[in-house]
Amino acid sequence: MVQNLTFILRRRWPLLVFLPLVVTLLVAVATPTPEGPGEEYQSTAFLAADPDQTTSVFLEQAALDIVQPPNARAAAAALERPEGDASDLVDMLTVRTDPEAFTISIRAVSEDEDEPAEVARAFAVSFAEATNGGVQQERQAAIDQAQGVLEEAQQELQAFNLANPDLGPDVPPNPDVETERQALADARNAAQQELTALQSESVPTEALRLIGVDEVERAPEPKLQLPANRVARAGMAFLVGAIAAIGIAAFLERLNPRIDDAADAERLVGAPVLASVPVIGRRQRSMLQRASLEDFNGPFAESFRSMRSHLDFLTAHEGREVEPRVMMVSAAPAEGKSTSSAFLALAYLETGRDVLVIGGDLRRPTLHRLFGIPRTPGLTSRLLEGPAAPDLADVVVRDPETGALVVPSGPSTSRITGLLNDLHHLGRAAQQGGRPTIIDSPPIVVANDAVDFLPCVDWVVVVVRAGRTTERSVKAAMQQLELNDARVIGCVMVGSLESSDAKRYYYGYYDDTDTLANRSEGPTVKPPRNGHLPLTEKEGDDGDSRRQDEVATEV
Template sequence: MNDPAPAPQASEAPGLTLASLWTPVRKHWMVIIAAMVLCGLGAMFLTLGRTKIYEAQATMLFDPQPPRPLGREVQAVVDISGEYQNKREYYRTQFWVIQSQKIASLVVEQLRLHQDARFVENLPPASKPSARTVSVEDAARILRSRLSVEQVKDSQLAKVSYQDADPQRAQRVLGTLVDVYAQHNLDQALDAMGVAADWLGSQVATLKTDLESSELALHDYKKDKNILSVSMDDQSNMLRGEIQQLNQALTASRTQREQIAARRTELLKINPEVPANVPATELLNSSLLVKLRSDYVTAVQELSVLAAQGKGSSHPDSLAAQARIDATRSALLMEVKNVQGAVDHDFNVASNAINGLTALLEQAKQRALDLNLLEIEFNRLRRSKDGNEKLYGLVTEREKENDLTRLLRFNNIRVVDRPLLPRVPVTPNMPLNVASGLALGLALGLIGAIGREQLDRTLKTPDEAEHELALTNLGLVPLMHDEDEGSGYTNRRKRRNRDKNKIKPGYPELVVHEHPTSGVAEAARAVRTNILFMSPDRPYRTLLVTSASPSEGKTTVACNIAIAMAQAGKKVVLVDCDMRRPRLHNVFGAPRDVGVTTALLAPETLREAIHTTQIHNLSLLPTGPLPPNPAELLHSEAFGKLLEGLRERFDCVVIDSPPIAPVTDAAILATRVDGTVVVVRAAVTRKDVARRAVRSLRDVSGHIVGTVFNAVDFERRDYGYYHYYSYKKAGYGSEVPPAPPPDGDGDDSARPSALS
C-alpha cells in the first residue's frame, strides 16, 4: 500500500473574470432578457403616462469688467458689475440673483401668473384647469423650481432655461424673466449712481471750503515766519552748506593744532647741555638755527682736535676753543627758545580758531533745528492744502464722470439670444427612458443570474473542485445522455444534434468496451493514464473508487477505469464492495450468490466467486449475499487477506464502494487500498458534502489520488475545455453512450451516467 500523502495546499480562489461572469449569463440568458423586456415596457408605459414638458432657453452675457465708452480715463463712480474677489464668485452671485425670489416675484406680478391655474398646475394648453390661485410668493417659488442657469464653459455667457407644459408660456415667461433681470441690474446701478451723485454734490462744497481755509493758513504762516521770498527748501539747503563749511574749517584747525603741539613736544626734548640735537623739521624752517648749530659743532670739533694734540684744558688754544663753544651754545639755545615762543603762539592761535569755529557751528546747528521746526509746520500746512486741493479736484472730476455714466445708462448684463418657441419636449424622453429601463432590466437580470449562480453551492468546474477540496483533478468525463437537460429551446437543439449519433441501448458502465472511439472512452483512458502517472515508481495495485453522495457516477467511473486498465494489458479484477446497493452483477450479467461475503467466510470459495467477463483481462468479484453488518466485514482481518490474495493474482484491483457520507464503508476501505479516487458530479455534488467526505478519508490517513469530474456538459462551455468539444465535433469519438436499463438499482440509475 502506498504511504498516505499529505493534503496538498489549496490553490488560490479563482478571481472574478469575464469567463466567470459569462457563465451565469449564458445559463440564465432568458431571465436576463425577460427582465430587460419587463423594465423596458414599464419605462415605456410610464413615459407615455407623463405630461410633456417643454424647455425654453435664452443666452445672456455677464461681463464682470464692462467696457468704458468714455475711455479708460473716465472711471464709473459705481461699478455696475459689483466688487467681487474673483470672477467665479461674480458668476455664482449673478446666477443666484437671476433665480432669486425677488426676480421671480417681479415676473409673476408682471404676467399675473399667480392667477393662471394652468401655470400653477403646470398643465398643457388643451387641458382644463381648476379655479386654483396662489399668492405671488408661492407662484414665484413654482417658477423658480422650473428655472435653471448654466454657464457656457470658458466664456462670459450663461444659458437660462425654463421648463413648462405649455411651450408658449415657457417662451413668454423666460423672455419676461431675462428682461426683468437685465432691467433690475440696470436699475440697481442707476440707483447707486443717484446716491453717489447726491453724496458727491455735498462733498464738493465741503471740500471747497476746506481747500480755501488751508490755502489761507499756509499764506499766513509764510508771512509770519518771513519765508515769503525764499522757500523752506532753499533755506534748508543754504544752512546745510554753511554747516558743512564750518565742519571742514574746524577739522582743518584741529589738524593744524595737533601738528603745532607735535613741534612743541619735539622742541622740549632738546638738551641744553647738548643743543646740537635740534629736530630736523626746525632746521628746515630756520637758516639761523642751521648756522648756529654748525658753529657749535665746529667749535666742539676744534676742542677735540686740540685735546688730541696733547693740549690740555689750560692751554691758551683750548681755552679759546672752550670760549667759542660756550658762546655758540648760548646763541643756539637762545634761538631755540625764540622758536619755542613762536610755536606756542601758533598753538594758541589755533586753539582760539577752534573755539571760534565750534561756537559758530553750534549756532548753525541751532538755526537748523529751528528751521526744522518751521519746516515741519510748513510741510503740514502745505500737505493739508495739497490734499484738500487733490481731493477737491478728484471729487469734482468723479461728479462729472458719474453724471456722464448715468446719461449713458450702460448695462453690463445683456440678452444675447432671446428664447424661441420650443417645438420638441425635453421630458419625458422616450428613447432615454426606454434605454434606461433596458439598462435597469439588464442590471437586475445580471444581478439575479450571478446571484443565483453564487447561491449554487455545488461544484461546477474542475478548478472549483481543486480549490475547495485541495485535490488533483484526474480528468473530466462528458455528460452521457440528456435525460436531465430540461425542455428549453437550447436543450431541445442539443438533443436533436445528439440524436444524429445515437447508438444501441446498453449500460454506460461498459461504454469504454462497447464504444471505444467515443469521447467518453477517450476520457476514461485519460483518467487511466493520469492515475498511472501519479505514481510511476510504485503503481497503485489496489484502487478504491467512491463519491461523497449517492447518484454521482462512482460505479460507472469504477467500471470504465477497470475496463481501460484491462485494455492497457493489465490483469484487472473489479470488486463490488457496495454491500448496501450492489450493481456490478447486473452490469456484467453475473450471479450474486457467491462473492466477497462468501469469500470472507470461506476463503476456498474465492476462485468460484471471481467471474470472468466478456472483456479481455477483466474479472468481476460481486458482493455476494448482503450481510447485516458490512462495516465489520470490511474491517475484518479476513478482508485484508482477501485483498492480499487478489493483489497476488491480479495486476490491479479496482473496488467500487458505497458513498462516503451515508456510511463508513468507504473510509474503512480507504485504509486498506493503495489509493482512492473521489468522483465529483458536475453541478450536483455540494461543496460542503464533498469537503466532509474528503476530510473523512484524510482523518483515517487514506491516500487520495485525486478527483474525477463527472457529467460535464461541454456544450455549455462552463469549463473552458473547448479542445475536447472541438475534438468530438470533428468526428473523433462522436458516439454517445446509451442510457442504463430502466430497472437499474444502483446509485447511478436516477441520473444521466457519466464518467471522467
C-alpha cells in the same frame, strides 16, 4: 474558449436569464408609461453686458443668479403669477453665457405657444433692473463715502488751526506744527479731489440691458430620451439587465474559477486524465440509478474501459504481481466519485475479472444503491454493533445482477478508528484472490477519512466534475494528498464536453444493431455469482482457483 463559455452558460444560466427578466418586470410595472411628448415652443431673451463695467466672472455669476428665488419671484410678480409658480417658471429656463460677445441668453420652453417669450422677457428684465439698480446704488454709495471723508478732513484741519493760530510775522512758526498743518491740508485736498472725480464722472450706463427677444418657434425634440412605448422601455431594461448579468457572472467566475477542461484538471492534479466521462442525456439517466452490465455501453462505458486499460497498463509497466487497490477521491461532494467507482468496477467485470468495491463514504453513502444491495451490514457494522457485530466475511456481498463483490458502508459514523485494520485485510484478501479493489471515499475537503485510508491503498484517482469543481478546492485536496505522500496516478473528468462531442460521433458512426457485437472485446464473461472473498492466504489460493473454475464453467 468556446468550451469555457459553454460551461459558464451552463452554471450561470439562472443569473443570466432571471436578472434581465426581473429588471424588465420591475421597469414595466413600477414605471408608468409616459404620455407622448406634445409640441413645445421656445423663445430666447438676450442680455448684453457693458464690457467696461463687467467681467466674464460677472457673466457666469449672473447666469446663476438669474434662476435664483429672488429673481424668480420678481419675474413671477411681473407675469402676475402666484409666488408659488416661481419654481415652475425656473424649470422652463436654460441660461447660457457668451464671454466673447458679453451676452447672456435666457431660453424658455413651454407647450403654450404664447408663454416662452413672456417668461424669457420677464426674467431678463427683472434681473437687468435689479443689476442696474445695484450699480447706481454702488456709485452713490462711493460718492457718499468720499463726501464723508472730505468733511472729516476739513473738520480735523479746522480744529488744528483753532488750536494753533497764526501768531503773525513777528513770531517765527514752529516747524513741527507747520508740518502737521500741511499734512492735514494735503489730506483734505486729496479727499476733495476724490469727491470731485466721482462727481465729474458721467452717469454709468446700464451694466445689463435687454437687446431683444426671439420670435417664438417650435422647440426641437431632445436627442436622447426614454421611449414612450412601454414595450420599448422594457426592451431597453432587458438589455441593461443582460449587460449587468454578464458583468456579475464574469466577476463571479474570476473570483472563484472552475475547472472546465482536461488541461486545467491535469495542471492542478499533476497527473493525466484517465477517463473523460461525457454528459449523460435524459434518456440514459436510468443507468445512473443502478449499475448494470446490460446497460453498460456507449461512450459513457468507453470512458471507463479506457480507464481500466490505463490501470492495467500501469500495473504491467510497474511489474506488480497483485492487482492494485485504487481509491477514488474528490475535493467536494456531488462530483461523481461514487458513480465512477461503480462503473470502473463494471469495466473490470465485463472482461470476466472479479472486483471488490468498498463503500468508504461513511457519511453520505450511495454506492450500495448503485449495486442494489442493503446498506447494512457494512464496513462500520463491526465497529458500531458491539458483540453482535458480523464477521468480516459477512460484510462482503455479491451483487446478484453484476456479480461484483461489494462492501457497503454500513451505519453512518464520523469515527473510523478501528476500521483501517478491516479495510487493510479486505484489500489484501482481494489482491490474494486476483481482484482489483476500488474504494469509494468521502470528499477530502469535507472529511479527513480519505487521508486516513491512504495506508490501505496503492493508488489514488481524483474525480473532477467539469464546470462545477473549483480550482481552490482541488488545490486544497491536492495539498492534503501531497502532504501524506499519496500516489495520485490520474484523474477522472466527469461531464467532459470533448467526450460529449465524441459521443455524437460514436452514435453516428456505429450502427445500433452492430455496435456492441462488432466492438465487444470478446464474449462477455460474467463473474461468478457464488464466489467469496478469501480472508487468508490459503483461502485466497483456493478461492482464486475456485473463481477460475467457475469462470471457465460459465464461459
